Amino acid sequence: MKKSSSYHRYLNRTGWRFITPAMILYIVFMLYPIMYSLFLVTQKWRGMSREFVGLGNFVRMAQDQIFWKALSHNFIFMLIQIPLMVFLAMILAVILNQGIRRFRGLFRTVYFLPCVTSLVAYSVLFRILLQSNGLLNNLMLNLHLIDTPIGWLNNPFWAKVTIILALTWRWTGYNMVFFLVGLQNIDSEIYEAAEVDGASKIRQFFNITLPLLIPVILFSMVTSTNGTMQLFDEPNILTNEGGPANATMTVALYIYRQAFVLNSDFGYASALSYVMVLVAGVLAFIQIKVLKERK
């Protein structure tokens, strides 16, 4: 008995020993910054000096037009780009799984390729591609699809379209692979039975495939929502610092600019980042709720 309890203690100590290095880093680079931000958020920087403003930063935020604009852009990108991409990814996967069997592996690999590029590299590429006198405009002019070049980067509306197109290019194949995995888990006997009953391919899709893919759809939406909330690299590089005239400004980019480009105001930047945590928390809560309900 005595031996077994000392053995138990030994194992328990080993467990703590194994997690110690990670926990030290976690405390220094996660918990401490979180605590420190509680202090930062009450401060206002003026040059090198700072003063206590309490909740002043949040009051300022409520009246900050650019902040609200940035937040609305995050939601615009979420509400338009994510459904578009998830739908496209699902359709591609379904066709690849049933319609086209030739070259399936090759298509899968090729469609997945865009997401191996770094966010910076593909933002650079798209920015060159979409100049007013750039490749895409030239191609479309030559094919007589348009009469005048489209301002992909300098028209407030088209700049948003640019971000949506770029995101779709990079992430559709990535999401498609999730759907392919999901489709492979569906028992093919269900389709055979439906075939015997004379159900058309389209009926099969709506009555069998779609309901069984809902967990994958939710998963895709959840991961994409998190990514879109943190959108930074694309508006900073592709549309040149959230331009034109803040038309593609996002919350993450605005935080960065407050701290490093505009005012070096770390207090206000911290206050802004609390909003991001809040939104991320609410989204996570909704996601967990929805996933639980499914079960």
Added chain:
Amino acid sequence: MAMVRRRLSPAKFILMIFFVAGAVISLFPFIWMVIGTTQNPNDVVMGKLAIGDQFMKNWEWINKTYSVLLFFWNSFKIAIVTVGLGIVINALAAFGFEKYPSKGRDRVFGILLLTLIIPQMAIVIPMFRQIASMRLLNTHTAIILPSVMSVFIIFFLRQNFKMFPTEIMEAARVDGAGETRIFFSIVVPAMKATFASASIYMFLMQWNSYLWPLMTILSDEMKTLPIAMSSIMRMYTIEYGGLMILVCISTFPILILFLAMQRQFVQGLMGSVK
């Protein structure tokens, strides 16, 4: 005719065209970035799709202003050191959480998962002040240290350690092996594929990271590839051909890694599907 026994139906033919078009769109930027390295800036922008003869000129330009190989080395060194430290530290933690169950550690793990939802952008603002006060600004240590510990990697590894039979550990204990030895000489060799996936994921994240290095790196000789590319984009006249060389050098190592280890690569990226 025997050769066309399996003719495509019209519907399938249209689908096929649709898929080939998609494949061209996916692939085009990769081909274009290679062609771009050989052209003068004007041709790159206009999208002339022919191999030019400007490669040496572009190479010289980019190396006159910057050192391409130094950026490559900086990126590579930072990513490799992060993976090396990170895999050991995160794997030990994941192993400790999974194979030495205790209420206390479960509670700690709960806290880790809770903070997983905090976006990176929210952490980097206070962390920048902290790194500055540690006098680490403009060092590679500043990039490496905060990304070594990853809750996501610990979670991923822990999920995989669940599959490792505890009986084998007990048998090794009877044979007199210490816990650290059990981990390094029995568990690690048995789970190579898992470690490969986690390493690839960490490497990719660090190789591509932009936001945090952008904040902490100030001088040219410390820059990584993404930072170098973004600072060239901010110049008044951009030598696009030279820029394309950087884009290629940043993209192709990952592309090769992906093509060589597709399975582990995809598994790493999709680690959270389970």
